[in-house]
Amino acid sequence: MRRDVVTAAIGIVVMTILLGLVYPLFVTGVSQVAFPGNANGQKLFSGGRLVGSRIIGQSFARPVIGKNGKPVEKEGETVTEPDPRYFQSRPSVTERGAYNAAASTFSNLGPNNVATREADEEHIKAYLELNKPYLPGLSAATTPVDAANSSGSNLDPEISQANARIQAHRIAAVRHMSLAAVDRLISSYTDARGIGFSGEPGVNVLELNLALDRSHGRASP
């Protein structure tokens, strides 16, 4: 027994040094040298300014400006509305604003709950308000599920191709571009399936929006 206690006490300390310090420091150190971009979160810059991570989703809503020329606040949070010039990400329910990447969370909305139906209805309504003027045939039935359902991480960097093609009508009109040009940009920022078969293709919203700004400037709202 005594022998076991001594071995256990030494063992846990030795293992903590080996597996808790040496191993993570080695992996992190080598990664910093071998894959600095990935290891640091694939930062994207625009005009020298850090505008996000390629693989963390963002909100493309803008602050609502009140009559006094200042952003409107409600309960301490800035009120926002979707910016029609940009492709919109999937709905996000993170606390203190959508796409809060310091506090990832599941929505935990159950399959048979009224709260889930209400959330879906609200997201569909917002999606139709934003896109229907540019695509009159759009309805709840033709709204892609990813535009109505919040994601797992609520930081999903992607939307489905169907979702992007619907929003393309709005982008083309607001930015005075041809639909074909917008669709071409969508194709260039669509990530294919993993190793040819795993998962689903998705459109990277942040990259696509940055490309829009680069190629066509910031159109007036």
Add this chain to the structure above:
Amino acid sequence: MTFTGWLTIALFAAILTALAIPFGRYMARVYTGERVLLTPIFAGPERFLYKVMRVDPGREQDWKAYARGLIVFSLAGWLLLYLILRTQNAFYVPHALNPLGFHSAPWNVTFNTTSSFVTNTNWQYYSGETTMTYLSQMVGLTVQNWLSAGVGIVVAVALVRGIVGRSGKSLGNFWQDLVRTILYVLAPISVIGAFVLVSQGVIANFSDYLTVHTVTGLTQTIAMGPVASQEVIKELGTNGGGFFNVNSAHPFENPTAFTNFFEMMLVLIIPAALVFMYGRMTGNRRQGYAIYATMMVMFLGAVAVAYIAEAHGSPAQHAAGLHTQVISGSTGGNLEGKEQRFGIAGSALFDTITTVTSCGAVNSAIESFTGIGGAVPFSNLSASEVIFGGVGTGLYSILLYVLLAVFIGGLMVGRTPEWLGKKLEAREIKLAGLGILITPLAALFCTALAVASHAGRVSISKAATGPQGFSETLYAYLSQSNNNGSAFAGYTGFIQPAAGNVGSHGVTFADLLGAFAMLFARFAPILFALAVAGSLAGKRVTPVGLGTMRTDNGTFVVLLIGVIILVGALTFFPALLLGPIVQGLTTHLY
């Protein structure tokens, strides 16, 4: 459903099998002390560790000595981890290891978390990016990711040695097995796997959280950290505790559909290889194939049900007017709580894999699965995680079921039950029976307490009305008793008003009841499994005759599946009826 969805599932099963067979052969060589490819690299460090830890590797242990080492070591790990988590800001910590100055979580939450990581459960009431410092994640949680996995694996190895043992009572040496597991099995895959993950976008840094100014004039804060080193062992050791709150749904933990596939492979490689190792060590590889077939049949059944159910969509979606069939450019289905890059198949497959094993990592919200889709994780847990199961725990648990199946089969044909030439007697059957019943006992007892008391019901989330509230509770204790760690994550034991734990408090009832479930249902079955091993080790082997019931053919596979389903169904069916089944059968919204 799509063709590529089914293709992913089929290819996954095929590649897993192709990798697990040679890896099982490798593991058999490691544990029988033969030379392997990595011996030249690790023989030196191995000897060094024995010397420092004062281990005499040649010293054989009977089951009691083996169990004593295991319990004392786990206790030491528990104490150190509790200390680390409770003092994460009590002394000087370099800025890079606690960039946001987080305080410690309260004692009750820490008690739960500590028990959780030492038992390979990794149930998380806390959220990583708002609770844990980088230092705690590294020297606290990552270490137990390795050690609890190692402890699980060595129990399986010891049980196999007992089953095949020809002489005396020895089961090997606990310390030697543990050191070998870490060096020869876990370390090589972890280091290489970590770099594979980083090459695909998993992060590995000690930076401050990023502050980003978005194109529309908003500010976004992005959590950072040394994720890769923890991510790989989280999957490989079937631990499942995420660096971030949303676990493998987080783009920094699981950035692409390729990493999703890779992580699923990491989760199942050791549990699958252990089965082939067992076959080799018994001297009859068909013994391993029979168990593998049993697991694979039940696994594929579970995946298929989950995929079909999730692709169909949920009643709430349909009530809101959404159409959930596949259309051009959209996967359709129930995408609530699922990431676009994984889609329906990649999410259903991942969550099935991590609930048949004791991993419990998730890449999509199980609470948002449809009734029938959610019943799949429930059923996996109800089968006590013998379909592959956790590293080691899966093998020793299914071997107890094999023992029971042999006994029942023997009774049916009217012969003395014999297994691999050893007569099974009352003692082994009693021990195996108890070992099997501990987990259901803990799960149902704790669920009953939690739904029957006010103190238990406060943990149910506000949105979980109707049967969802019961499902949340049952899942919480089923998951913790099975040392799984996945969750209907609305169930809470930790109230945290702001990041960094100032002003936070735990829900003592849920925290301690869960900790009890995890500790009791981890160590009691381990002791029963080791006792069975000790009891079998001393038995004489009689030659196989015409009257021996075979345990390596299709008939036995069917019998074994029957026993697993029977025990699971009889124990859990009434409880499952009240939760997921009623939700699966109705389109009513609550």
